[in-house]
Amino acid sequence: MTDKRLFHTVADQIMEMINSGAFPTGSRLPGERELAERFDVSRVTVREAEIALQALGHIDIKTGSGVYVLSPNGNGSEGWPLLSAFELTEARLLFESEAAALAARNGDDVDMRQLESLIARMSSADPADEEDSQQADREFHLAIAAASKNAAVKYIIETLWKMRTEIESVRTVHAAICANEDATYRGSEHAEILEAMKNRDPAAARSAMQSHFQRLLASMINVTEEQALRELQQKTSESRERFLTADGTG
Numbered sequence: 198m199t200d201k202r203l204f205h206t207v208a209d210q211i212m213e214m215i216n217s218g219a220f221p222t223g224s225r226l227p228g229e230r231e232l233a234e235r236f237d238v239s240r241v242t243v244r245e246a247e248i249a250l251q252a253l254g255h256i257d258i259k260t261g262s263g264v265y266v267l268s269p270n271g272n273g274s275e276g277w278p279l280l281s282a283f284e285l286t287e288a289r290l291l292f293e294s295e296a297a298a299l300a301a302r303n304g305d306d307v308d309m310r311q312l313e314s315l316i317a318r319m320s321s322a323d324p325a326d327e328e329d330s331q332q333a334d335r336e337f338h339l340a341i342a343a344a345s346k347n348a349a350v351k352y353i354i355e356t357l358w359k360m361r362t363e364i365e366s367v368r369t370v371h372a373a374i375c376a377n378e379d380a381t382y383r384g385s386e387h388a389e390i391l392e393a394m395k396n397r398d399p400a401a402a403r404s405a406m407q408s409h410f411q412r413l414l415a416s417m418i419n420v421t422e423e424q425a426l427r428e429l430q431q432k433t434s435e436s437r438e439r440f441l442t443a444d445g446t447g
Contacts, residue, residue, distance in 0.1 A: 207245075229243045255267060280360075282367045282370035288357060298402050301399040302397065309391070316337065316384050319333035370420060
């Protein structure tokens with residue numbers, strides 16, 4: 198360590214963890230405190246190491262969220278930008294709400310019948326049909342994009358959905374939401390969107406889609422809060438086991 202500053206050594210050790218596959222692209226690194234304990238250095242040293250790695254394009258430091266591993270080209274998994282489920286859902290709210298308004302104006306009877314059949318599929322209460330219900334949900338949103346009759350809007354929404362299914366961190370959050378979601382409610386919520394489009398009411402269609410995504414964002418907050426609590430409980434349990442029972446005095 199006499200030949201190089203300490204944070205350089207720590208940066209090398211972090212890169213060894215990343216290159217070994219312990220922390221793949223898109224994953225979040227352990228917190229400063231945990232890394233400081235692992236490498237037996239101060240949190241300031243860890244912070245300096247992470248800043249250096251961010252400057253080199255290896256990681257992305259997101260204030261209030263954590264430190265995430267970037268792919269070699271500086272993006273998230275599969276070349277996607279590094280983003281959270283919240284950011285992606287916010288973007289979907291903006292674009293899909295306007296797509297619903299356009300579909301209310303431009304969609305034809307064939308579009309509306311297709312959307313009705315998709316709602317019937319996603320509303321199935323049979324647990325065996327859950328996977329198909331979720332697939333129908335996806336097809337419903339993409340069908341609205343197509344019904345907008347705007348190729349640019351359709352392309353953007355298709356791209357947002359690819360990100361939703363291909364970015365692991367986003368997919369994990371949605372999987373947790375779907376596990377607690379009622380198929381009947383899922384169908385009724387989408388039926389409100391369709392009803393506004395069938396009435397050729399762009400403002401109502403936009404509002405119904407916005408309400409759908411606002412509910413989704415609220416569910417995301419609940420899910421991520423529960424995940425954070427579980428992680429905290431696990432760390433607390435590990436600390437209790439390590440510090441209170443190691444010498445048999447706990």
